[in-house]
Amino acid sequence: MNHTPRIRRALAVTAGLGLTLSLAACAEERAEDGGVLVGLITKTETNPFFVKMREGAQAAAEEHGVTLQTYAGDYDGDNEGQVQAVENLMAAGAAGILITPNDSAAIVPVLEQARASGIMVIALDTPVDPADAVDATFATDNFLAGELIGRWAAAHFEELDEEPRVAMLDLNPNQIAVDVARDQGFLQGLGVDIADPGVIGDEDDPRVVGHEVTEGAEEGGRTAMENLLQRDPDLNLVYTINEPAAAGAYEALKAAGVEEDVVIVSVDGGCPGVRNVGDGVIGATSMQFPLDMAALGVSAVAAHAADGTVPEASEGLDFIDTGVELITDLPKDGLESRDGAWGLDHCWG
The missing domain is CATH 3.40.50.2300 (Response regulator)
Structure with a gap:
């Protein structure tokens, strides 16, 4: 795709x-x-x-x-x-x-x-x-939203000359279409082969530490991050379904004393999340409207x-696409993005 x-x-x-x-x-x-x-x-x-x-x-x-x-x-x-x-x-x-x-x-x-x-x-x-x-x-376009932060993460870790070890913080066990699309888009952008494009959590790739659900909430993000840190204390990349989950994940990383060693990427583009981009809590997020x-x-x-x-639906899609923008203060060559200042002026439309 x-x-x-x-x-x-x-x-x-x-x-x-x-x-x-x-x-x-x-x-x-x-x-x-x-x-x-x-x-x-x-x-x-x-x-x-x-x-x-x-x-x-x-x-x-x-x-x-x-x-x-x-x-x-x-x-x-x-x-x-x-x-x-x-x-x-x-x-x-x-x-x-x-x-x-x-x-x-x-x-x-x-x-x-x-x-x-x-x-x-x-x-x-x-x-x-x-x-x-x-x-x-x-x-x-939730697949694209995920793919953009995946491509950003791939470029970022290439600059660092490190292999990403990614923790996936998803929504809930129901695996609704939005959750699956963002998850799979991110993995494709990162360069991970997806065994089943319609299912979350079946990747057989050493870069994927594991998946936990968050219910899209800060508390859920904190708990999910704690669980995945126990599974692999050396993880260095965190994908979250949305920015509240990212905020919770950051608190867990901070409590463990590893917040400086782990990069978080997310999807949403809300004003609090964009501010977290500016503060270095989130490396990149995909803004929706x-x-x-x-x-x-x-x-x-x-x-x-x-x-x-x-x-009528947008060309090649079964819905009307309302747009997505990659927001980061660490732009990557060949990947179009907006900075955090632009994001604060446009957060969520």
């Missing part, structure tokens, strides 16, 4: 089962005067990634004169809560639903019901399975409500 770095494109364009409902535009269940109602369903309420999504969706809703209702579960993995949210939006007469699915396959039946009732359904960030169970997907994902999703629903338009 060959990718080339691409510049982020400027695309113009409740309650129930532990759910928290926040009304971003008004307190009514239906849009005022029969207007267009758009629902945004994220995995959690407080994760900064999804906070940024809500910001993008709200700005686009105001721009297009539509009503936005946002829902979020209490924890990552709350499929039942997302099902309830979809049903609530169907009952409210929504014109479109934007969702970051907690379970890419289990959410599909209720999304199919929504589409059958005439609602446009768009996945954000995380694809559904099968991908064509929604009208469109706006997402990061959740604000754009949600804004483009709302714009797509507004266009569909007006004239039936459905956005």
Whole structure:
């Protein structure tokens, strides 16, 4: 799978089962005067990634004169809560639903019901399975995001004239598509042969120390790093699924007194993570743009409500690519990147 770095494109364009409902535009269940109602369903309420999504969706809703209702579960993995949210939006007469699915396959039946009732359904960030169970997907090219930090790490260790020994800090045992794509992209960028491109953790390569799951959280990253350090105290490279996990990994490395000897690479591009690039905690990260994902999703629903338009996937992909940028203060020859100062000006869109 060959990718080339691409510049982020400027695309113009409740309650129930532990759910928290926040009304971003008004307190009514239906849009005022029969207007267009758009629902945004994220995995959690407080994760900064999804906070940024809500910001993008709200700005686009105001721009297009539509009503936005946002829902979020209490924890990552709350499929039942997302099902309830979809049903609530169907009952409210929504014109479109934007969702970051907690379970890419289990959410599909209720999304199919929504589409059958005439609602446009768009996945954000995380694809559904099968991908064509929604009208469109706006997402990061997660394979490319992983590949960029893998290529950066390969070049960095070539400069050091050292063989990387990498600890892999993944998301969770479910191995969702995002987790697999980032993991496999990183390994390919690093130059590790992948025995099964659809599975995490089956590499037969001495450079891979092992895999641990983090749930994408700082505490999980700390515990996973502690476990992998026990397995191989001489590891020198850490891949993390996201920047909160990277922050936890760094704390474990610091507690062990080896933080200066280990390089961390990650994916996200949030402002705290970019600051960690500037502080030398993270060597390189791949920035994604959740604000754009949600804004483009709302714009797509507004266009569909007006004239039936459905956005087309990016060339060679089964989703609309919202862009990725490599952020590092240690650039490598032949690998396009942005520095931390640029990253702070653009973090998450």
